[in-house]
Amino acid sequence: MTAGRPEPVDRQLPSDEARELLALTRDLVDREVRPRSAEDEAAARFPREVFRTLGRAGLLSLPYAGEYGGGDQPYEVYLQVLEELANGWLAVGLGVSVHTLSCHALAGFGSEEQKRRWLPGMLGGEQLGAYCLSEPQSGSDAASLRTRADLDGEQYVVSGTKAWITHGGRADFYSTMARTGDEGARGISCLLVPAGSEGLSAAPPERKMGMWSSPTAQMHFDGVRVDRERLVGGEGQGFRIALAALDSGRLGIAACAIGVAQAALDLAVEYAGTRQQFGRPIADFQGLSFLLADMATRIEAGRALYLAAARRRDAGRAFTKEAAMAKLFCTDTAMRVATDAVQVLGGYGYTRDYPAERFMREAKVLQIVEGTNQIQRLVIGRHLTGR
Template identity: 85%
Template sequence: MTPAAAKPVDRQLPSEEARELLALTRDLVRNEVEPRAAEDEAAGRFPREVFGTLGEAGLLSLPYEEQHGGGGQPYEVYLQVLEELAAGWLAVGLGVSVHTLSCHALATFGTDAQRERWLPGMLGGEQLGAYCLSEPQSGSDAAALRTRADLDGEQYVVNGTKAWITHGGHADFYSTMARTGVDGARGISCLLVPGDSTGLSAAPPEHKMGMRSSPTAQIHFDGVRVDRDRLIGEEGQGFQIALSALDSGRLGIAACAIGVAQAALDLAVEYAGTRQQFGRPIAEFQGLSFMLADMATKVEAGRALYLAAARRRDAGMAFSKEAAMAKLFCTDAAMAVTTDAVQVLGGYGYTQDYAAERYMREAKVLQIVEGTNQIQRLVIGRHLTGR
């Protein structure tokens, strides 16, 4: 059974342009995203054409400067667009977040010449990006990565394997962290690798518990030659670039998590209001109404937390700690809310006739990607103790 269209969230937006943008997003979600989500997820189909539609609408470039083809929107607005997309289909919302993450290195650390040359194409809507940091043996310990990029004349020769790459095998470009120097964080650099490079290949996609429409695969670099002018930042600056991107990316994951949680809450409220037991809707029973109240409170608290962090980012303030807090709280909240939604629907919640079970499976991955929630707690603790 297709879930009912989500009820519009009452949002405080900074401009009329932002309100129109959210209205456009809701129309696209209702007409282009929600109708195909369940079927495509069941079949494991990647909705590449949906990203083309979003690109044509300008939704793949929102937080970047207009002079390079971006939307010029503050993060406060961009994240609310992500939330709406994820509420319709997490594979799409998360895909937009990953694309935005993959553009961060060039947009933030590239030279003017590099941005003028490549960024308009990356933000124009036709290209889709991927972010290559994790490896089979280096996930949370990203500074231990082994993929190497050795300079040979005016080209780097890249060898190694990246793991857990969203859009792996489908991306048009890969923002890739590779080792150009000594072991540890100081020896890592960032390269912008074209997706059609000779020697670059993707392994078969991972078979996942959820997010089956979002391809996740290992990427193999076998003597891939990358022009030296595709080095982003300085040699050895790659780990700094990676951490900067992850701070922003974690806010994207937080917004996606609240989108999934809102969708699950809407479904649970609708079901509880129509399901009759003992002669009245089950929403009238205190046990269910209290559960719904707790779910709604978690959603609102998570939204407030990620927006507060976004406003710090928009104001040019430090936001690393707040981003970790938002990612931690919002994804834990999504897991709790979606689990409770399954419980509200009872036996129906455990079947694929309703979207509740899909939301629950989708929520789980959000506690893992872009830094597990255990890593988020480590980041927050280090900020608190000044380490």
């Protein structure tokens, strides 16, 4: 049995173009993504060709300006595309989110010359990006990073190690935060590092609980020379760039979480409607039907929350607090719904014959990446108290 959606989720979309885009995404997911997800996950195969297919369909550049090769779509639409992709396969949905995150620095803070030179290639569909902020000893406390970029003539010499890098060793470019000045947030800068640079290497992929098809690896910078013209923004602007990117990236994680939760609910509803006990489907039993009702309600609430935050972003309003709320609620929802889906399936939910156990393992990482949910609570609390 596989989880599939017999009918699309009822969505309020801003244009006919957006509706067509969602229909295209759904069709690609049903034809190119969902059918291969279980087998590729079991074999830990990275679906690079799937990203090329999505890129050629214009799905790797949606929220960026058309003059640079982007899709000119509002975040409200882009996030719903992400949800559809993650519903079919989280490794793909999260991968698109990370690629979008990795383009954010150049698109938002690069000079006009930099954007015209490099952004079309990054958005064109053939390249895949990675975002390098975390380090082995610098996770939630990102301002304590140690990777250095020392200026030598017209090049920066970058040395250090980045950790937990999605697409590490498989990306075509790395948006990298490195220290060009003193300790603290003001000494951090952003460099656009091309893959294949001499001295840049990837460690073996991490052995993770889930997301086996999505490579996560440390990246080693051993005297990597990066042209000065690849500095994005001015020196010392990197931490500001990183935080701005993470606000948007957290909305991507929220959308992916709702995609996984919806897949888990769909599987649970399908199973409950066909599994017979005591002479009738188990969905007829109040205890189980109430469980399904709570799962569906949380999903709808999470979807409304991330879309409300996206609309604030699209309107040019502050959305840091709302992004943190969406990331917190949606990822907690994904974990709760996936766990409940395993319970609905009973013993079968604990086997690899059904995707429920995979949804549960995948949901867990969403509570951790791009700021743990404890950090989200810290962000929300500081906004509430004005600190």
